Amino acid sequence: MSSGTAVRPADKQHEARPAAAPRPCRLLAAAGLAGVLLTAALTVATGAGAHGALVGTPWGGGTTWALTAAATAGVLVLLWPALGAWRAAAASAGAWSAGRAADARREAAKSRESAWTSLGWCLAAGTVLGLVWFLLANDRAVQRTFLDGHVMSLSFADITNALGTNLFIAVVAQVLVMVWGLALALARLAPGRAGRPLRLLAVAYIDLFRAVPAIIIIYLVGFGLPLAEVPVLSDLSPTWFAIIALTLTYGAYVAEVYRAGIDGVHAGQTAAARSLGLSHGATLRYVVVPQAGRRVVPPLLNDFISLQKDTALVNVIGTIDAFNQSKIFAANHFNLSSVTVVAVLFIVMTIPQARLVDHLVARDARARAKGA
């Protein structure tokens, strides 16, 4: 390209330029300090409000004040970065007027970082305070409706038992979905002219079942099959109707997950396998699907998490799952706290799996970065 002897033109870029000024930081540092003090004041005010609302309950009196004091102390810890920001801003100004531009920029950056740190935590604390106010509003009506300790402890055992139904539906459906989804994906990838009818069928199925909401499929299967009096099928329990319906719906999603995984295997792998004389089927079985399998685990688990949550939809056909059980309690006690129990149980079930997926995705990304 360019030869070594070319003379570089002396353009402006290579001339010395005046030192760059630090980014402004004093105002931000002041805002950080003000934010911390304001949040502390709000914490005290919230504590006072809570004290008023909780008088006469086991939570009232000393407990409220102790919690308020602890929360306020926690907020005041944010003074540390806020004051740090203020000091750094001052140091920056000092360095700039002394002509030490690099020091000035460094102190300014430090100041901004600290100020944003304290402001960010103030925002988080403010959100929590807002939530507390919401629960206390209208003489604790919100808290009583959703978080009534009595109703929660009363319903907990029955709801946990009923959750067994959700788990049974989820586990059986997951196994069936894995098989059914793979079958659909392979049908969609059927090769050549002979495979065309199979491909069309698979595409039609996948489009159809992804388009119809799961709750409608559950409703149709759960009420329709018994009405239709199909031999064997109509005699199944609602739990099995739910399993069939969820398998039908999620099979379509999982088929696409598999297909993406199979498409993601490098074309060279197929070429190498075919060049060795392996047939389309043998290539899929020994080379492509095993490699796709590893990739599809995270998205597959994601779909399974949705499936587990969608087991709550079976309440439309009268299966006594955790949600339906909680609705019975809710109706008897005219209070939604039992439904909160279900929500909490689903959270407890789902979050570890979600973290596992994150972990697997991160591991995959690392492996791919290393392999590439």
Next chain:
Amino acid sequence: MPFLEIDAVRKNYGPHEVLKGIDLSVERHQVVTLIGASGSGKSTLLRCVNALEDIDGGEIRLDGDPVSGPGTDVNRLRRDVGMVFQSFNLFPHMSVLKNVCLAPVKIGGVPKAAAEEKAMALLSRVGLADKAGAHPDRLSGGQQQRVAIVRALAMEPQALLLDEITSALDPELVAEVLNIVRELADDGMTMLLATHEMGFAREVSSKVCFLHQGVLLEEGPPEQIFGDPKEERTRAFLRRIIEAGRL
């Protein structure tokens, strides 16, 4: 009769004509080398011979039997003709030994023990017996490509197609792969290869073919193609190679 006959083969990708009627024959025990710029159609031609690409005209015959067009048992063809790729394409989820044994065991009907014994013999021949249990990602590029050659040889093909098998290698690893190809040539393996290694092509080839924009412009013995090319475009191509210090 030539072992492999390529007869007026055409190939299009949409409106783009990649092969514009290629005629070429490979005798048994010959090493025929395809040279030419990237995009001249070398790789496509090799992929067509192995039926990895359908051809849009002409015919390919192996031992006199047509192996192109509808109704061809491509799997049968591919057992007789092995292929090695630029990017190795080893199966990453299998050990080296499994890579080599997969085809003989699953479709060749060779018992597992016999296949493994043969695989080990081939691996020792290329100096990789100690890597039999390793997965491909533990191997250098040169080692991977040697395994890929062994994998193709394990099916006991009558001919090998080598598609720029050293192009993805670090320069210091090229020789270990070329040495194996040289040995195969000495043993009389029929080979059709595409390469940018002109020195190697000159040394090992029975015949060199220059492809230019999907046309086989010139073919002949290596001394003639490299020493006294007749076509102006062959001369221009070789001049650029020499300028780049690659010949």
